Amino acid sequence: MRSTITLHLVASLDGFIAKKDNSISWMDTSDVYERGVTDDGAEVLQSIDCYVLGSRTYEHALELGWPYGDTPTVVVTKRKLPCTRKTVEFYSGDLRKLVGEILAPRYRNIWLVGGAMLGQSFLKLGLVDEIRLMIAPVTLGDGLHLFGDSGTEQKWHLKNVVGYRNGYVELWYARQASGS
Numbered sequence: 019m020r021s022t023i024t025l026h027l028v029a030s031l032d033g034f035i036a037k038k039d040n041s042i043s044w045m046d047t048s049d050v051y052e053r054g055v056t057d058d059g060a061e062v063l064q065s066i067d068c069y070v071l072g073s074r075t076y077e078h079a080l081e082l083g084w085p086y087g088d089t090p091t092v093v094v095t096k097r098k099l100p101c102t103r104k105t106v107e108f109y110s111g112d113l114r115k116l117v118g119e120i121l122a123p124r125y126r127n128i129w130l131v132g133g134a135m136l137g138q139s140f141l142k143l144g145l146v147d148e149i150r151l152m153i154a155p156v157t158l159g160d161g162l163h164l165f166g167d168s169g170t171e172q173k174w175h176l177k178n179v180v181g182y183r184n185g186y187v188e189l190w191y192a193r194q195a196s197g198s
């Protein structure tokens with residue numbers, strides 16, 4: 019089975035994925051792009067076999083109301099965190115082993131949904147196959163930077179662009195093989 023790791027994040031136009039106070043109202047939009055599509059993303063969500071999260075994203079997701087349903091979810095942490103759901107397991111250790119020995123044999127469509135720290139760790143190790151970035155129609159000026167420290171140069175192939183009616187744009191890229 020060939021598995022794919024997709025890094026999926028929502029970012030502001032100026033490249034932040036969270037505000038310092040952790041509030042999320044910046045993701046609300048009243049913008050209207052007349053030629054944009056409307057799509058609730060249900061089909062894409064159904065195709066996801068597993069989510070991978072950093073511990074801070076896990077804690078924030080619990081506060082906000084669990085958005086990952088009953089889909090298996092792996093939380094990366096060195097701490098002993100309370101397990102609140104049957105579908106959640108915790109992992110501590112080498113991220114290459116996590117992908118090669120735990121995720122890839124079990125899951126095909128793996129979504130790494132943040133946060134910045136874990137996303138950057140995966141990028142640095144070359145473990146991200148695809149990036150799906152939702153750009154929100156807002157600038158934040160400050161906050162948690164999406165790609166603050168992501169390692170070396172890497173070329174990406176544009177697979178798709180979707181402009182949504184609410185002013186969001188999704189950029190979907192696949193990693194290009196080195197040398198191409």
Ligand SMILES: NC(=O)c1ccc[n+]([C@@H]2O[C@H](COP(=O)([O-])OP(=O)(O)OC[C@H]3O[C@@H](n4cnc5c(N)ncnc54)[C@H](OP(=O)(O)O)[C@@H]3O)[C@@H](O)[C@H]2O)c1
Nearest residue numbers: 027028035036072073074075095096132133134135136139
């Ligand atoms: N806009 C979006 O799409 C989006 C998506 C996700 C999250 N967010 C936001 O981003 C913020 C959280 O992001 P963040 O960057 O601060 O934290 P994060 O990546 O969610 O979690 C960081 C934690 O994950 C663990 N971790 C990360 N890399 C590791 C590695 N290589 N090895 C071992 N453990 C590792 C560590 O946990 P321990 O310290 O427990 O060991 C680390 O403290 C929240 O505000 C959240 O709401 C936004």
